[in-house]
Amino acid sequence: MKPAPASAPSSALPLFQPRQPAFWLYALLLVGGLHTAGMMALGGFTVMPLSTGLGLLVWTLYTLPPLWLFRKLGLFRGQPATPFVMAFAWGGLGAVYLAVPANQAIFGLAAKLVSPEFSHAWGAAIAGPSDEEPLKLLGVVLLLLIAPGRFRTIPSIMALGALVGLGFQVVEDYFYTVNAALGHPSANQIEPVVQNLIVRGILCGLWSHAAYSAVAAFGVGYFVAHPEAPFARRLLVAAGSLGAAWAMHGFWNSPLLASLMGGTWFFLYLPLKGLPVVLSAIILWRVARQESAA
Template identity: 70%
Template sequence: MNAPQPHPAPLPLFQPRRAAFWLFLLLVVAGLSTVGQTLLSGLRVMPVSALAGAAAWALYTLPLLWIFRRLGVFRGQTAAPFVLAFAWGGLGAVFLALPANQAMFGILSKLVSPEFCHTWGPAIAGPTDEEPLKLIGVILLLLIAPGRFRTISSVMALGFVVGLGFQVVEDYFYTVSTALNHPNAHQLEPVVQILVLRGGFCGPWSHAAYTAIASFGVGYFVARRDLPTGRRLGVAALALLTAWALHGFWNSPALGSLMEGLTILLYFPLKGLPVLLAALLLWRVARHEKTAV
């Protein structure tokens, strides 16, 4: 019996001959400009909130990455692709999602009504725009360096970091926006408020989980080349649809009656646990998947 052939060394991430590399770089740089403008506007009006918010969300992110590294989520990979994944989520995807969401809200207001858009707009526009845009970053990184991510679990890890980047930058935008519109002069109060609400109550079942779920399908498509293309495409589409549905359910007014009194403590777990359970289930399936690219 012939010995199995070793996989070729993965390509470096600097690939100036690949169109995917330049598209990725262009959109990340454009996103950096957008995020920079938000930071500067916050510094001009609410400097303490802007700086404290940036520090708070950085401190929120780093322990999460350390924990997942200790759990072996990033096993066998260097830090570089995950830095790029975070950059896509926090810069490239955010840059594309801002105008896309505005356009979707405008369409819903005109086609249905402003009232419908106010109530259901986040549940429709958010997942419809944001889930594919985040997943584009995962696909671009796979195109830039084919073979670097050989398993479904490694692609899911990439998606997790893309989603985390989007989540953290989006939460920072909310922090600055809340500070600019806060009725009190205390600049640290809105930072703590958004950190507890969006980081604590919403964080475990937010964009990192959505994009990890959607990335399961991409990983399945590239890793299971022994299966028919139609089946692989079907799994990829189903994974994206699952992330879209869970994101839409979270953004929807469903279970809104629990947003009063002590029942608010039930609201977040009831809406978020399906997201977390789906991500953990797919992660378990991916870790038992032996087929590599």
């Protein structure tokens, strides 16, 4: 069976749409993200310049294998680079710009309304998925609003989600690397970059934001691709997909199964938490491709 193109042909509506308010909202939030990322990098370069520069290089190079994999999987079929660059930029700048204060606020609220202990243990499991999943998905929605009709199939919209997630993932990893360098317990500037690359990039990278956002974007894709379906069902699929991404992200960030880390079965910890994420993304991708080809 010949797979259907992932999206509309490149002759479809361009993404430079100055008459669309969504275009300017997208651009405005990107500028905010540039400011956030720039300030963080500036602070990093002042305190730990080698870590910050090396981290930038490492995480830029880290982006290439997933892009190659996405290409092999056919995510980019039928579209030029522009929408994917825009999706990646949203994830790395727009979503991060909004997620940084939101995460801080949820950590603060968890500490105040429950306890500092609770915030320390469960803050990431609440803030991460509750803030980051909707904010990443906003980028997909914005691109659909900027060029309505350009992305009409579930795979094309899942591809946007994956790229948004990848952008968020590498910028977040870079932020973590710089923060780790600022708090690193010695003057060594290479160690925090290597440690973060191994832990966040290699051990945890496969089952991270790209997969979550692809899962969440499946629902938006279904909503867009099935205008003939009852509205309630389309909304349910969209909400369910976002809910699934939220749950998997929350499970990953939670202290659940942490006891495995210190025991005999420590090697099961990452796959037990991460495999459901990757499998969900792969299964939904196959479903979407088959449905588009039908």
